[in-house]
Amino acid sequence: MAASTNSGVYPRGIKLGVDVGTVRVGLAICDPDGILATPFKTVSRNAKKNTDVRVIVKHALELSAVQIFVGLPRTMKGEERASAQMATDYAELLASELLLAGLDIPVALIDERLSTVTAHRNLHEAGMSSKNHRKVVDQVAAAGILQQAIDMQKARGTDVGRRVQAPAQSAKPGSAPTLQAASGSEPDSSTRGLQL
Numbered sequence: 001m002a003a004s005t006n007s008g009v010y011p012r013g014i015k016l017g018v019d020v021g022t023v024r025v026g027l028a029i030c031d032p033d034g035i036l037a038t039p040f041k042t043v044s045r046n047a048k049k050n051t052d053v054r055v056i057v058k059h060a061l062e063l064s065a066v067q068i069f070v071g072l073p074r075t076m077k078g079e080e081r082a083s084a085q086m087a088t089d090y091a092e093l094l095a096s097e098l099l100l101a102g103l104d105i106p107v108a109l110i111d112e113r114l115s116t117v118t119a120h121r122n123l124h125e126a127g128m129s130s131k132n133h134r135k136v137v138d139q140v141a142a143a144g145i146l147q148q149a150i151d152m153q154k155a156r157g158t159d160v161g162r163r164v165q166a167p168a169q170s171a172k173p174g175s176a177p178t179l180q181a182a183s184g185s186e187p188d189s190s191t192r193g194l195q196l
Contacts, residue, residue, distance in 0.1 A: 010159035011106075013066035017146025018056065019112070019138050020070060020090045021045065025052050026138025028146045029063060034153065037146035039139035050093060057097045060105055068094065068105060069161060071112030071145040088164070095166040108161030110152075112145045 017037055019026035023045055030037045041059070043052045060068060070091040073083045088109060095107045152160040 009157060010153045011066035014063050015067045015069065015146060015150065016040075016056070016060060016063070016065050017142040017144075017149065018068060018070045018090075018094070019142040019145055020087045021138055022086070024138045025056070025090075026140070026142035027056065027059065028139055028143035029065075030146055030150055034150040037143040037150060039136060039143045042136065042138045050097070053090075053094055053097050056094060057101050057103065060098065061101065061103060065105055068098075068107045069110045069146055069149040070094065070107060070164070071141070072109040072162070074111055091164040092167055095164050099166045107164045108149075108159075109164060110145055110149045110161040112141075112148070 012034065013032050015030050015034065017026075017028035017030075019028075025043045025045055027040045027043065028037050029040045043055050045052050056068070059065075070087055072087050091107050091109055098105050098107065149160055
């Protein structure tokens with residue numbers, strides 16, 4: 001028997017979706033009832049200073065977010081390559097920054113095969129020119145990631161994704177690891193909608 005959303009099996013409240021790229025990071029939010037994910041913001045990546053990670057933490061605090069889902073790009077065969085490692089490292093860094101900020105917000109990786117490709121297609125079908133896609137495609141992809149996560153939570157009556165823990169050294173102020181962008185990231189030749 002599936003647990004109800006009020007049973008504490010997964011948190012109720014505003015959740016964030018994160019689409020990690022080498023140049024930009026897309027953010028999406030959902031309503032407290034987890035019905036609809038919407039594009040929220042695109043942030044420029046700064047792998048040296050991690051200012052983008054701190055922007056996400058700031059929004060998580062301001063929105064009283066209860067959970068964050070980071071997209072994990074896998075291949076069609078379910079393999080995790082350079083872009084998946086980059087997303088995992090980013091999720092760990094985000095968990096570290098949340099911990100340093102004193103926020104107990106769980107971070108989970110969720111399979112997001114082809115979310116960016118799907119976002120481009122949806123924007124094209126909505127009549128947006130290709131040159132304007134860049135401004136919003138990352139946040140649209142993040143909305144797709146988040147929508148998939150909240151839909152799965154409701155369908156299964158349980159939490160979904162792979163929970164990410166902050167590395168042990170991040171508990172000390174000023175010791176959060178830096179994140180380097182993955183090199184040689186492969187093109188996504190995968191299908192979206194499969195769960196972890």
